[in-house]
Amino acid sequence: MTIKIGLIGCGGIAxxxxxxxxxxxxxxxxxxxxxxxxxxxxxxEQAGGAQIFSDIPTLLAEGDIDAVDICLPHHLHKGAIVAAANAGKHILCEKPLCLTLEEAAAVKKAVSENGVTLMCAHNQLFMPPLKLARELIEKDTFGKVYEIRTTDSFYHNFNTSTMGWRAHREFIGGGELIDTGYHPSYMLLYLAGSRPVEVTAMLSQHRLSFMDGEDSAQVLVRFENGAVGNIVTGWAYEPADTTERFSAVAEKGYLSSDGRDLRYKVRGQDPVVINTVKLPSVHTFDAEIADFIACLQEGRRPVHNEDDGIHVLQVILGAYKSAEEKRTVALEEIEF
Incomplete structure (x- = not known):
């Protein structure tokens, strides 16, 4: 059965x-x-001849579609999700899921009441080394995980004429952390496999001073199982060439990845073995889209659904609260 998609938002990420x-x-x-x-x-035209609409209500009422793919600016996500769910359409939504706890509650209610599938577009979960790392951790290869680090930083050429809506807190929801920083945030939660309970954050505006929000962030997250996570992210600088994409240290060894291959060591082996697993290159957007279609055809719940999107949002909102109030924030404060 062919799944018919309505693309909402036709900018660059579409x-x-x-x-x-x-x-x-x-x-x-x-x-x-x-x-x-x-x-x-x-x-x-790129789609091969699709219907064209200028507003979401008309698309949902008249479009020949089974599902929608939301590629809008952040502040428009919640409204589009709720409208699509109320119209009985399945949903793939670009990150972040939404911007506030009130919006998150409305999203969860609409999806639940209408029985539709929502998948968060967390494309980097489809990186082969990340999936392998999760499998090794779940198989207890390394024993108790102590600390995890995820990173996503680069020198962004944004300026006042090109940054657009991302320069404004009311549209983006904060700054870099809730945009590019969303990727290492969901990666951290994916690898930890435990409920986050505390957040401490420091935000910076190193270079992009025309932004309302931060251009860089470092966030510490304590998990229920005792593990501590570190998110490092920014638009202001080029990271050192030794910076890993993600890593973890544990009681019986460690793992690290540059986003392409995975290196890991299990302590106590004689002779010492440092495994380097060469993995195939995967276009993560293609993999994400293919999995969304498979979820709809198989009736399978996505690997990152509305609940997972809300958990990531809670960590980021907790980080903003921590930076503003200069304290560690218990995530029970960030619940609806």
Whole structure:
């Protein structure tokens, strides 16, 4: 059965999503929606001739679609999700899921009451070394995990004329942490496999001073199982070439990855063995789109659904509260 997709938002991030659907045999983008007519026309042509809409209600009422893919600015996610759920459409939504606890409660209510599937577009979960690391941790290869570190930093060429809505807290929801920093945040929770309970954060504005929010962040997260996580993220600088994409240290060894391969060591082996696992390259957007379609066809719950998206949001909101109040925040304070 072919799954028919309505693409909501036809800007830059929509392109890798659309390309992903073009590679899935059982999926087709049949409708696109954007207030910018030229953007909508461009994506409709790339899709091979899709219906074009300029507003979400008309798309949901008249579009020949089974599901929507939301590629809108952050502050518009909640409204689009709730409208789509109330129309009985399944949902893939770019990160972040939404911006506040009140929005999160509305999203969870709409998805639950309408029985639709929601998948958070956490594409980096499909990196092969991350999936292998999770499997090794779950198999107790390293015993008790002590600390985990995830990173995503780069020198961004944003300026006042190109940054657009991301420069404004009311649209982005904060700063870099809730944008690019969302990736290492969900990666950390994925690897920890435990409920986060405390957050301590320091935010910085090293270089992009025209932003309302931070351009860099460091966040510590304590988990229920005792593990401590460290998120390092920024738009202000080029990281040192030795910076790992993620790593973990544990009672029986360690693992680390540059995002392509995985290196790990199990302590006590004689002779000492440091394993380097070479893994195939995967286009994570393509893998994410293919999995979304498979979830709908199989009736399977996505690896990152609305509950997971809310947990990531709680950590980030806790980090903002921690930085503002200069204290460690218990995440029981960030619940609805």
């Amino acid at each position: 392109e890798p999503h659309l390309n992903g659907y073009l590679k899935v045999e059982d999926a087709r983008v049949t409708a696109v929606c954007d207030v910018v007519a030229d953007n909508a026309k461009k994506r409709a």
